[in-house]
Amino acid sequence: MLSYQEAVTVKLDSLSSAAAKWDEMAQAFHGVESVYRSKVLSVSTDGIWVGHAADASYGRFTGTREQLTAAQTQAKAIASLLRDAHSQLTTLVQKVKSLVSEARKEGMHIDSEGRATFDFSKVKPTRNDPDYPAFLSKCREAEASWTEAIKKAVQAVDDADQGVKYALHQAADIHPNSVFHDFNAKAVGDIEVYEAREAKAYADRIIRGDKLNASERAELARLYRDNANDQVFSRTMLDSLGPENTLKLANKFNDLAYFDDADNKKDYLNLEKGLADTVNSATRIPEFKGSDGKVIPYGSKAYRQALRSWSGTKEGEFYGRWREGMRKAGVEQYDLEVAEGRPAGFKGSGQQVRGYQSLVTLMKHADGVSPQFLSDIADDMIAVEKKDKNIWDLYGNYGDKSRSWFAHDPVDEVLGIMSRDPKTATAYLDPGAGGEGTGQRGNDRLHYLLKERDWNVVSDTQPSGIRDHGAGNLLHSAPDLEAVNGRKGLGAAIEAAATGSPPGSGQHHGGKHTIEEARVLQGALNALDEGGGADSVHKNLQAPLARTLVDYSADTHRILGGNQEYVPEDGGHIHVPGRVLVRTLRGVSDSPENFTMLYEAERLQAAYDLHNAETQPGVDWRNRARNVGLGMGAFNAISTDILFDARDARKSWADDVAKYVYHGGGAPITLLPGLGDAAQRVVDIATYDWGNDIKSEAEEVGKVESSKRLEGSRNAARDLIDSWARAWGRDPGTDAHVSELRHEMGQSFGVSRRDVMNYLGRE
DSSP states (O other), X not given: OXXXXXXXXXXXXXXXXXXXXXXXXXHHHHHHHHHHHHHTGGGGTSSSSOSHHHHHHHHHHHHHHHHHHHHHHHXXXXXXXXXXXXXXXXXXXXXXXXXXXXXXXXXXXXXXXXXXXXXXXXXXXXXXXXXXXXHHHHHHHHHXXXXXXXXXXXXXXXXXXXXXXXXXXXXXXXXXXXXXXXXOTTOOSOHHHHHHHHHHHHHHHHHHTOOOOHHHHHXXXXXXXXXXXXXXXXXXXXXXXXXXXXXXXXXHHHHIIIIITGGGHHHHHHHHHHHHHHHHHHTOOOOOBXXXXXXXXXXXXXXXXXXXXXXXXXXXXXXXXXXXXXXXXXXXXXXXXXXXOSOTTSXXXXXXXXXXXXXXXXXXXXXXXXXXXXXXXXXXXXXXXXXXXXXXXXXXXXXXXXXXXXXSSHHHHHHHHHTTSHHHHHHHHOTTSOSOSSSSSSOOHHHIIIIIOOOOOEEEEEEEEEEOTTSOEEXXXXXXXXXXXXXXXXXXXXXXXXXXSOTTSSOOOTTOOOHHHHHHHHHHHHHHTGGGXXXXXXXXXXXXXXXXXXXXXXXXXXXXXXXXXXXXXXXXXXXXXXXXXXXXXXXXTTSXXXXXXXXXXXXXXXHHHHHTSOSSOXXXXXXXXXXXXXXXXXXXXXXXXXXXXTTTTHHHHHHHHHHHXXXXXXXXXXXXXXXXXXXXXXHHHOOOOHHHHHHHHHHHHTTXXXXXXXXOOOHHHHHHHHHHHHHXXXXXXXXXXXHHHHHHHHHHHHHHHHHHHHHTTOO
16 A cells, blocks of 8 residues: 555656657557558558468458557557546545645644644643643544544545556556467556456456455455546446346345355445445436526426436436336345345245345445435335335344344335435425426325335234144234334434434524425324324334424424414424324324423423513513413323323323433423523523423322313413513512413413313313
């Protein structure tokens, strides 16, 4: 491998000079060929010289002319390779130098081996400074980070250098143990074409069942690494492999990693990522730009128009050909040990997997997959499963840690990949987008996934009751089951699509959303509540939906306050009936953490609403107190419903809620940056522990049969009013206006509680 010092001191100008010389050589050979054709070859073809000697000379003369032609081809190819090498290596060496320059600006010294060390001579911290250990730790982390970045940059230079060496040898037709040597009439002037051919040769061996030795695995890894973003390499390789062999190769990597050569698992998973990056590169759609020079957003009408135009280009034709081939290969069945290795005699022994399951398993390893490619394969898989709902069915559990790498349900898994890029998820799930979804008017993907799809992809067995000559009960097929990790991808995609942030990242936008993002959440809420069923949300959708609703807490506060018809004009907002919202809130609140998070979000929104009240008592104050009562009354009813539904577990649920309240585990203030410090100050002044009310109510539920006998505690809402009053310098115990607001809040609390209990079927 090249050293750091070699990378930063190498002189590359000679590559350009050499390329020019090889061009001159090609031209010289062209001149020689012209003379040879006219002065030598013509002697055996002009009809004057005849006989056996003339015939024999023609063959020899023709061979020499062909060699002169081949020499021109080879010289031109080598010139092209040298220019390509100059361009690549110049760019990569400059990246190393730029990194070094940036590191030095950050106070780093870079030694002759590329190691970064912080230059403490430029700062004067004292060892008695209490912040010194933390400062020192950050310096060490920075040193390691810069050293690793420089090492990878030097590695990239070496990878390219090795590729140049290999291509030059191939163009010159130099092979070990060669005895005779002719000029190479098939030489090509593209490094990546030669590297793709080498990678293909390795792939063919692996598919046949060969194992690569350590140096061969390292070389294949280098090929993938060096060409991760090069479409000449990736498309040359995929064209030569074809979709079917690409899937077989991916399966072989997993068989070797997890079963046949597990000692070298890391190598094979690295190679699988390399193949995933190759597929990703080959199927990447370019950024389309409008007349103003700006990038056209994925999923927009203008994007679809640009995509149709691009589809007619050479690159577009490759994409269309590859996708069409994958439609066929994706439904074929292939060997994969993780699926076939069930005990002999059990149903599912020797079963095969579908190509799309292998493809999505592979693409889970890729970074930044093309939005269009993800959407296309998702749509193609949905089209397939609409014709055969059992196409993904397999015996066995693929949700545990040892086998979760396999994409048993490829549709759900590809949604999980989409969630890494929220804009892709939004464009794919937006019910109001384009009409280019799954064939119906508008985009019906979200509704299909939430309400129509068959999620039962696990084939099951049950004892038949028939004895098999002492061997025990025979197993018969039973109704299919849903995978334990089913819908996790869907939940992640909905959260990303509706919030504009990666799921669970905490990078939410405090109520600021686009119209498209809001349409996703509204579509999900309406679909979930078809037939009034949103009070029972699938367990794997609950947490992502709860986090999403927290991010929309300004809207949920408005709707719980009876203002669902009013929709603010600043960006995207949801406007669903109150009954739809409260049933969904109930549906995601089986988890104490979810409930606490949502309750705290409502408290913060209520505090923010109070903080923005007019300076003098009046209608505005009463309206805001009313909204406090309506929102918190709704949550009180939801908690009551949960406690009645889970009588045996009610105490545990209530204790966990109190725990999250006490430790701040559910406080979503970091998710609501738009509220600022104002709401937080009001909440901080409110010292009442509402978790105790939940615990008390859990005790009461154990004593009564009907929720009608429970009134619900208004203490937390009353304390919020009081804390706001104190912030305004008013004494809650003596101020008549505050007393009036308490009364207004209490009435609204009761009304809301009764309405919500009615929505939840507890009249």
